[in-house]
Amino acid sequence: MTRPATARWSLLLFVLPALAIYVMFAVAPLVSSVVMSFFNADRTLGSVFVGFENYIYLFTEPVVSARFWNALVNNIKYFAIHVLVEVPIGLLMAALLTSGALRRSEGVYRTILFIPATLSVVIVGFIWRLIINPLWGVVGFPLLGNQMTALPTISLMGVWQYVGIPMIFLYSALLAVPNDLVEASRLDGASPWRTFWDIKFPLIVPQFGLIVILTFIWTFNGFDLVFALNGSAPGPNYSTDILGTYFYRTFFGSSGQVADLDLGATVATVIFTIMLLVTALYFWLVQRRLRAHTV
Amino acid sequence: MTSLAGYKPKPVADDRRWTAERVLVHVILLGFVVLALGPIFVVIINSLKTTPAIFGGPFSLPTAETFSLDGYVRVFTRGNFIANYSNSLIVTVSAVVLTVLLSTLAAYALVEYRLTALVPILTGLFLIGVMLPIRLGTIPIIKIMVAWGIMDTLLALILVYTAMSIPLAVTLMMTYFRTVPTELKEAARMDGANEWQTFLIALPLVRPGLAAVATVTMLPIWNDLWFPLILAPGKANQTVTLGVQQFVGQFLNDYPALLAALTLGAMPLVLLFTVFSRQFISGLSQGYSK
Numbered sequence: 001m002t003r004p005a006t007a008r009w010s011l012l013l014f015v016l017p018a019l020a021i022y023v024m025f026a027v028a029p030l031v032s033s034v035v036m037s038f039f040n041a042d043r044t045l046g047s048v049f050v051g052f053e054n055y056i057y058l059f060t061e062p063v064v065s066a067r068f069w070n071a072l073v074n075n076i077k078y079f080a081i082h083v084l085v086e087v088p089i090g091l092l093m094a095a096l097l098t099s100g101a102l103r104r105s106e107g108v109y110r111t112i113l114f115i116p117a118t119l120s121v122v123i124v125g126f127i128w129r130l131i132i133n134p135l136w137g138v139v140g141f142p143l144l145g146n147q148m149t150a151l152p153t154i155s156l157m158g159v160w161q162y163v164g165i166p167m168i169f170l171y172s173a174l175l176a177v178p179n180d181l182v183e184a185s186r187l188d189g190a191s192p193w194r195t196f197w198d199i200k201f202p203l204i205v206p207q208f209g210l211i212v213i214l215t216f217i218w219t220f221n222g223f224d225l226v227f228a229l230n231g232s233a234p235g236p237n238y239s240t241d242i243l244g245t246y247f248y249r250t251f252f253g254s255s256g257q258v259a260d261l262d263l264g265a266t267v268a269t270v271i272f273t274i275m276l277l278v279t280a281l282y283f284w285l286v287q288r289r290l291r292a293h294t295v
Numbered sequence: 296m297t298s299l300a301g302y303k304p305k306p307v308a309d310d311r312r313w314t315a316e317r318v319l320v321h322v323i324l325l326g327f328v329v330l331a332l333g334p335i336f337v338v339i340i341n342s343l344k345t346t347p348a349i350f351g352g353p354f355s356l357p358t359a360e361t362f363s364l365d366g367y368v369r370v371f372t373r374g375n376f377i378a379n380y381s382n383s384l385i386v387t388v389s390a391v392v393l394t395v396l397l398s399t400l401a402a403y404a405l406v407e408y409r410l411t412a413l414v415p416i417l418t419g420l421f422l423i424g425v426m427l428p429i430r431l432g433t434i435p436i437i438k439i440m441v442a443w444g445i446m447d448t449l450l451a452l453i454l455v456y457t458a459m460s461i462p463l464a465v466t467l468m469m470t471y472f473r474t475v476p477t478e479l480k481e482a483a484r485m486d487g488a489n490e491w492q493t494f495l496i497a498l499p500l501v502r503p504g505l506a507a508v509a510t511v512t513m514l515p516i517w518n519d520l521w522f523p524l525i526l527a528p529g530k531a532n533q534t535v536t537l538g539v540q541q542f543v544g545q546f547l548n549d550y551p552a553l554l555a556a557l558t559l560g561a562m563p564l565v566l567l568f569t570v571f572s573r574q575f576i577s578g579l580s581q582g583y584s585k
Contacts, residue, residue, distance in 0.1 A: 008411055010407075015400070017400065022458050029433070030432040032435040092323075096320050101316055109324050113328065115332065115335070115568070119518070119565070120539070122536055123539065126553070128334065130353075131337065160331075217428065268431040
């Protein structure tokens with residue numbers, strides 16, 4: 001055993017460099033965003049404490065608040081489509097890969113099906129814009145030009161790109177299911193379908209829940225794909241605006257909107273609070289119960 | 296493939312006949328393969344054709360008359376492609392090396408000195424970071440970069456990406472360091488090794504972890520659009536992802552060049568991933584499952 005004094009010093013020296021960079025460029029900026037949201041930059045007085053004024057403005061100014069709620073609702077839809085399409089398809093892929101029907105091809109499929117997730121959104125956006133171009137005639141309808149279909153279309157492009165991620169998570173979870181349980185079920189004459197739902201799936205429910213909550217965090221952090229396709233004021237008529245693009249516009253400005261750093265920090269804090277509440281609620285209510293079940 | 300991590304003993308009931316069940320599994324998976332690779336394939340074949348041939352038959356293969364490498368030539372002569380590439384390379388390699396280096400040190404200490412009072416708090420702090428949306432701190436990050444005079448430099452990107460990658464990397468490396476036998480480290484200390492030398496003795500045993508961390512952190516950095524757009528938008532500092540985005544805007548009429556740019560922008564990571572997919576997959580699944 002190392003002596004406690006040596007241990008303390010070594011711990012400090014080993015951890016400090018990583019901790020310093022992480023705190024300085026990730027933790028502190030998030031915290032100071034929260035602080036900034038209670039201040040307003042004043043030309044003569046510098047930063048002035050204004051209490052909840054920025055929040056009141058965000059939620060009461062007609063245009064600003066309407067755009068915020070619009071972006072939030074769109075983001076919820078964006079998340080819902082990912083959860084309802086991407087996660088089940090990922091589960092199906094993982095189930096097929098671990099069904100025992102494959103030999104050497106298992107690794108090949110696994111690698112190929114993940115390739116879209118290694119592309120940048122700029123490329124994904126362009127590929128799909130090319131394929132669904134109404135002039136080509138693959139789809140004779142402007143999917144991205146219509147307010148009803150634009151957001152689902154972009155969401156499905158995201159699903160196409162990232163379906164490999166839930167696949168890998170659930171695949172790794174399924175690999176860890178003890179083989180003798182599966183064997184026993186098979187010897188009892190259970191069909192692969194029954195074996196999956198009665199034996200394998202209950203054992204990977206915690207990982208299934210985890211990928212749902214990670215999808216929530218990633219989609220509420222979304223920006224790149226929408227921006228690559230539709231820019232920072234995503235149309236038609238803001239129908240594809242999500243929280244990430246809304247946040248970008250408030251602090252960076254765009255045509256018809258002045259950049260406002262304090263309001264941007266307020267928006268960031270609101271998004272952060274939403275993510276924190278949902279994630280905390282999930283871990284307290286759902287994940288704990290799931291853990292208790294599997295033990 | 297030298298690793299046997301994915302090896303599973305053959306199930307008892309297995310035989311090599313093509314049962315209906317096995318055929319069905321292959322058919323469904325092949326369907327997914329077509330969906331995954333088809334669109335990418337369309338871009339690649341069209342990047343090798345002339346403009347009229349792209350519009351004439353976007354889904355046909357290039358023939359002797361329609362084959363053309365002009366798109367690739369124009370990307371290199373008109374675009375900023377070589378500069379973009381080297382920027383992406385500098386940013387990604389520096390951030391990944393820094394992340395691997397710093398996280399390995401931190402993870403070793405958090406496992407080795409786990410009886411020290413601060414460790415649970417520190418471990419928790421890194422663990423929270425795995426899910427932390429660092430983009431929401433962008434405004435203060437801009438202020439720091441302006442104050443330090445490194446706005447619109449590659450250094451700004453490297454620092455932010457390192458901070459962004461450290462939590463997952465530390466969490467992941469800790470799982471690898473936990474597998475290093477205590478006897479090994481105690482034996483080293485008996486022989487008079489100091490704490491640093493003990494660390495160096497443990498290091499070779501976590502080599503698979505280093506590879507997993509490197510591959511998992513590389514991907515989001517190379518493909519990120521948000522921070523290059525905000526912290527390094529100047530022409531000299533653009534990364535490939537941002538460069539291709541701008542290229543799409545500028546060369547909308549030059550489809551062969553656009554498609555060539557897209558193909559070239561995607562190539563390095565697709566190749567790297569294909570080679571290191573095993574490390575990547577173990578990194579991804581272990582890093583988040585704590």
